[in-house]
Amino acid sequence: MWKFGFKHLLIISWMAVLCACPPKIDSPYFDKSHLSVANWNIINAQAIAKLNKPSYRIAVIADSHANYQPLLDAVMSINATPDIDFVVHLGDFTEKSLPMEFSYFMEIYGQLKIPSLVVIGNHDAIDFGPKMFEQMFGPRNFAVDLSWLQLILLDANTLETGPIDYPWLEQQLAQGPEKYNRRLIFRHTNYDNHIHHTQEDSDKFLELVEKYQVDMVLNGHRHTAGTIHYPRWISHQVSRVEGEAFSLIEVSEKDLVILNCKKGVCANAEAQTPAS
Amino acid sequence: MPKLKLLLLKFYLLSMFCGFSATAQKNEFQAKLSTGGYLGEYAAAVNFLPTQRWRLMLGYGQTEALGEKIHQFNAIGDYSWFRAKRINKHFAWTPITTGMGLVYSPNDEFFIQSPDRYPEKSYYQQTAVHALLLMGSQLRSKFNNVRVYAEYFIAVTDTYLIAQFNNEKWHSRYCCSSGISLIFPF
Numbered sequence: 001m002w003k004f005g006f007k008h009l010l011i012i013s014w015m016a017v018l019c020a021c022p023p024k025i026d027s028p029y030f031d032k033s034h035l036s037v038a039n040w041n042i043i044n045a046q047a048i049a050k051l052n053k054p055s056y057r058i059a060v061i062a063d064s065h066a067n068y069q070p071l072l073d074a075v076m077s078i079n080a081t082p083d084i085d086f087v088v089h090l091g092d093f094t095e096k097s098l099p100m101e102f103s104y105f106m107e108i109y110g111q112l113k114i115p116s117l118v119v120i121g122n123h124d125a126i127d128f129g130p131k132m133f134e135q136m137f138g139p140r141n142f143a144v145d146l147s148w149l150q151l152i153l154l155d156a157n158t159l160e161t162g163p164i165d166y167p168w169l170e171q172q173l174a175q176g177p178e179k180y181n182r183r184l185i186f187r188h189t190n191y192d193n194h195i196h197h198t199q200e201d202s203d204k205f206l207e208l209v210e211k212y213q214v215d216m217v218l219n220g221h222r223h224t225a226g227t228i229h230y231p232r233w234i235s236h237q238v239s240r241v242e243g244e245a246f247s248l249i250e251v252s253e254k255d256l257v258i259l260n261c262k263k264g265v266c267a268n269a270e271a272q273t274p275a276s
Numbered sequence: 277m278p279k280l281k282l283l284l285l286k287f288y289l290l291s292m293f294c295g296f297s298a299t300a301q302k303n304e305f306q307a308k309l310s311t312g313g314y315l316g317e318y319a320a321a322v323n324f325l326p327t328q329r330w331r332l333m334l335g336y337g338q339t340e341a342l343g344e345k346i347h348q349f350n351a352i353g354d355y356s357w358f359r360a361k362r363i364n365k366h367f368a369w370t371p372i373t374t375g376m377g378l379v380y381s382p383n384d385e386f387f388i389q390s391p392d393r394y395p396e397k398s399y400y401q402q403t404a405v406h407a408l409l410l411m412g413s414q415l416r417s418k419f420n421n422v423r424v425y426a427e428y429f430i431a432v433t434d435t436y437l438i439a440q441f442n443n444e445k446w447h448s449r450y451c452c453s454s455g456i457s458l459i460f461p462f
Contacts (some may be wrong), residue, residue, distance in 0.1 A: 003326065005407070005441075006357075007357055007358065007372075010357055010372050010374070011372065013411070014371075014372050014411055014413070017411060017452060018430075018431050020449075020451075021454075022430055022449075022451065022452035022453055022454045023449070023453065023454070023456050024312035024313075024338075024453060024455065025312065025313075025314060025450065025452065026311070026314070026316060026317040026318055026339045026453075027314060027315075027317065027337065027339040027341075027346060027348060027379075027385070027451030028310055028314050028379060028406040028408075028433045029341070029346045029348060029381050029386065029406075030339050030342075030346050031339070031453075034450075066438070066439045066442060066443070067442070067443065068439060068443045068446040068448075069443040069444060069445050071410075071447040072446065095401070095405075096400065096401060096403050096435075097419065098435055100401070100433070100435055100448075100450050101435065101439075103448070103450045104439065104448050104450060107448055107449070107450070124405065125402075126400055127385045127386055127403050128341060128342070128385055131341075131342045135342065158396075159393055161396055167312035195395055217449065227309065251364070
């Protein structure tokens with residue numbers, strides 16, 4: 001009498017695993033097979049520049065960490081939303097900067113049907129994270145020139161990768177308001193985060209934002225959405241991806257509109273009063 | 277790297293001509309060379325078999341990463357659910373072994389407690405230790421009293437299992453890693 005037992009279950013599991021033909025990954029600490037993606041931001045920035053539009057609709061997501069299913073839901077939701085030109089992920093797409101986490105992220109993020117950019121978050125910048133980020137996405141500080149619009153992707157993870165590269169940032173911003181009508185800075189940590197930034201550091205950033213007339217600074221990190229309208233610029237914090245959440249920025253030379261979207265429904269972001 | 281490859285080849289040839297003659301039995305020691313399966317790009321280990329079914333492995337693995345060498349120590353315990361099936365005079369097959377273990381990297385990039393630049397020791401979860409689950413199959417060969425075993429195994433890490441637990445519908449093609457080993461009984 002043939003009985004189904006634990007050993008048969010083992011054999012079936014073994015056959016199933018063999019059929020999946022898993023790749024050879026050398027180490028949990030690093031593996032070359034995960035580095036098939038290279039210069040993602042550079043290639044996608046070129047694709048975005050080719051759009052050459054008078055206005056852009058930018059979807060911004062953040063802090064997906066190891067929440068791969070919510071990230072996939074957000075990606076599908078963005079794919080289903082019409083007229084979005086490109087996507088920016090504000091960082092923290094891993095939990096511990098592990099090589100397989102980079103791969104899990106790219107498996108999903110790569111399903112976007114429109115160009116996309118990635119900012120490095122603090123969780124992506126530990127261990128080999130910065131090196132892997134540079135290998136896969138390109139420089140951690142990166143500027144995108146869209147004729148009238150300048151996008152700056154900034155590594156602001158001071159505890160992990162060191163101080164913000166202010167000389168580089170100022171060099172980018174100094175290209176003059178005569179060249180760009182709009183300027184957006186995308187960073188992971190909020191500029192007034194006192195764990196990552198000293199008061200001096202925050203003041204230096206604000207000084208550059210005001211001096212060079214940056215229109216908007218976007219950040220993630222805190223997992224909740226929030227918008228503050230300062231007299232000369234806007235600070236917008238993007239929620240984590242839970243519940244298909246993303247922010248939609250509609251930017252043209254005349255207008256700058258911020259929408260918070262969740263489960264396919266978008267509404268104007270409510271502005272908070274700046275703290276005195 | 278070519279030096280290591282040459283060393284592995286020398287070790288393999290030496291073991292082929294040394295003429296190991298013991299049969300698989302209790303308290304046996306084995307040398308093991310492997311690649312992949314999260315044990316390292318190049319890994320060497322010593323197996324100890326306290327019984328015919330249990331096996332304890334202690335080893336070292338190395339992986340090249342963006343110009344740096346990552347070192348890791350591997351400790352695995354596994355169990356053979358089936359006795360080795362004799363195929364013919366020269367070959368026997370152990371269909372399935374299962375194992376679990378820990379790997380640890382002493383490299384400075386990885387940590388048990390968050391380095392001093394972070395506000396707390398537990399600011400980030402540790403990154404130096406990983407748990408592994410393994411499943412393998414072993415082909416044993418014996419020619420002129422020289423025994424060499426080949427093993428194909430698949431490993432999954434705690435990272436994937438935790439992510440899988442937290443993401444009901446999600447699964448990844450990077451869930452597992454396959455590896456191969458050559459085993460030389462002493």
